[in-house]
Amino acid sequence: xxxxxxxxxxxxxxxxxxxxxxxxxxxxxxxxxxxxxxxxxxxxxxxxxxxxxxxxxxxxxxxxxxxxxxxxxxxxxxxxxxxxxxxxxxxxxxxxxxxx
Numbered sequence: 001x002x003x004x005x006x007x008x009x010x011x012x013x014x015x016x017x018x019x020x021x022x023x024x025x026x027x028x029x030x031x032x033x034x035x036x037x038x039x040x041x042x043x044x045x046x047x048x049x050x051x052x053x054x055x056x057x058x059x060x061x062x063x064x065x066x067x068x069x070x071x072x073x074x075x076x077x078x079x080x081x082x083x084x085x086x087x088x089x090x091x092x093x094x095x096x097x098x099x100x
Contacts, residue, residue: 012018029036070077081087088094 070080086094086096
């Protein structure tokens with residue numbers, strides 16, 4: 001770059017309007033109560049909460065279906081009790097096989 005070009009750039013940077021705009025932008029990005037950095041973090045947190053909400057809504061629907069199935073069918077209730085709570089009939093033996 002030649003000196004004339006550097007002089008024009010330096011003159012533009014030293015312009016009071018440019019300096020005011022630059023300070024204003026820095027203030028908005030870093031120092032303001034509602035700065036852009038905090039807004040970005042809040043937006044990410046909000047998106048995470050929305051994902052969690054959709055996950056839990058789906059989980060609730062699955063659990064409701066399971067509860068309905070368990071309430072309507074005794075065989076499924078017995079199967080659930082045996083698998084989840086390791087319940088057994090009085091004349092049975094239960095062996096738990098753990099895979100490594």
